[in-house]
Amino acid sequence: MQSLLGFEGKRVVVTGAYSGIGASLVELLREAGADQIVVLDIKEPEAAVDEFIETDMGNPVSIDAALAAIAATDRGVDVLFNNAGVAATLPADTVMRVNMLGLKRLTSGLMPNMRSGGAIVNTASVAGNRWPEHLAQITALLSIDSWDEGIAWIADNETLIADGYFFSKECVQVYTMQTAKVATAQGLRINSVCPSPVDTPLLPAFRETMTDEIIDWAIDAGAGRVATAADQARSLLFLGSDLASYVNGVNLLVDGGYTAALQMGQVALPGQ
Numbered sequence: 640m641q642s643l644l645g646f647e648g649k650r651v652v653v654t655g656a657y658s659g660i661g662a663s664l665v666e667l668l669r670e671a672g673a674d675q676i677v678v679l680d681i682k683e684p685e686a687a688v689d690e691f692i693e694t695d696m697g698n699p700v701s702i703d704a705a706l707a708a709i710a711a712t713d714r715g716v717d718v719l720f721n722n723a724g725v726a727a728t729l730p731a732d733t734v735m736r737v738n739m740l741g742l743k744r745l746t747s748g749l750m751p752n753m754r755s756g757g758a759i760v761n762t763a764s765v766a767g768n769r770w771p772e773h774l775a776q777i778t779a780l781l782s783i784d785s786w787d788e789g790i791a792w793i794a795d796n797e798t799l800i801a802d803g804y805f806f807s808k809e810c811v812q813v814y815t816m817q818t819a820k821v822a823t824a825q826g827l828r829i830n831s832v833c834p835s836p837v838d839t840p841l842l843p844a845f846r847e848t849m850t851d852e853i854i855d856w857a858i859d860a861g862a863g864r865v866a867t868a869a870d871q872a873r874s875l876l877f878l879g880s881d882l883a884s885y886v887n888g889v890n891l892l893v894d895g896g897y898t899a900a901l902q903m904g905q906v907a908l909p910g911q
């Protein structure tokens with residue numbers, strides 16, 4: 640099985656691996672035989688990793704320093720997992736920085752250093768499923784290269800961005816699709832997983848910002864049990880592996896059937 644996944648001899652970068660989905664992913668990558676696991680996080684993971692680079696994904700200076708540290712070893716990168724994320728218990732501006740601007744900066748900075756045959760996998764969310772309603776605005780934001788101009792655009796669009804979480808995940812889904820074509824030119828793939836509620840240290844923050852009623856309803860509307868971090872990590876591992884060799888530009892719903900049930904009219908939003 641290890642060789643089917645194809646992680647042997649590979650150098651893998653994971654953001655947000657101190658806890659939750661990212662920590663579970665690191666365990667699976669080890670089992671899959673990944674050669675070098677590099678973690679970028681604000682907190683040092685307890686699990687043994689080959690390299691920890693303390694990085695604030697909401698800070699461009701910190702991200703650029705991480706890019707320089709990754710490039711310094713003279714070994715390319717095979718797979719990048721953009722998993723770090725925060726909830727709207729933090730200010731909208733911070734949510735947009737970490738979940739979207741930082742993800743894009745790290746990805747575009749790392750892509751030239753990635754080896755053909757590699758993959759980028761983002762942790763998006765079902766919270767981003769309504770991107771078609773905002774495609775023009777999301778495309779406008781994604782077309783901005785400068786960090787400061789991105790921040791200014793965010794400040795000018797506070798009503799649209801609201802608490803930052805839903806919009807940031809819509810941006811991640813669109814970024815995944817937009818970058819897929821570009822990635823093929825380099826022999827790379829880019830995909831996302833879109834989880835529904837997951838039992839991680841972040842879940843209480845979603846209960847606070849979205850209410851218990853909405854979170855419990857979303858769990859019941861899907862599989863009837865909350866997802867585990869491992870449920871999500873397995874799908875991340877698949878998309879980063881050679882098993883997904885022809886999967887590109889996909890936002891994979893890992894939601895226990897929640898979106899399907901909603902779209903098929905089998906469940907209704909609370910109060911409807």
Ligand SMILES: NC(=O)c1ccc[n+]([C@@H]2O[C@H](COP(=O)([O-])OP(=O)(O)OC[C@H]3O[C@@H](n4cnc5c(N)ncnc54)[C@H](O)[C@@H]3O)[C@@H](O)[C@H]2O)c1
Pocket residue numbers: 654655656657658659660661679680681682694695696697722723724725737762763764765833834835836837838839840841842845868
């Ligand atoms: N838990 C859920 O219900 C759920 C649902 C959908 C999507 N997600 C997404 O899954 C991803 C992982 O979250 P999780 O649920 O495992 O939560 P978590 O809080 O356990 O993990 C988040 C990780 O990101 C790190 N992190 C936080 N801020 C950072 C920063 N500024 N720079 C670098 N690293 C930072 C944390 O230290 C942690 O390791 C996030 O992108 C989140 O949006 C989670």
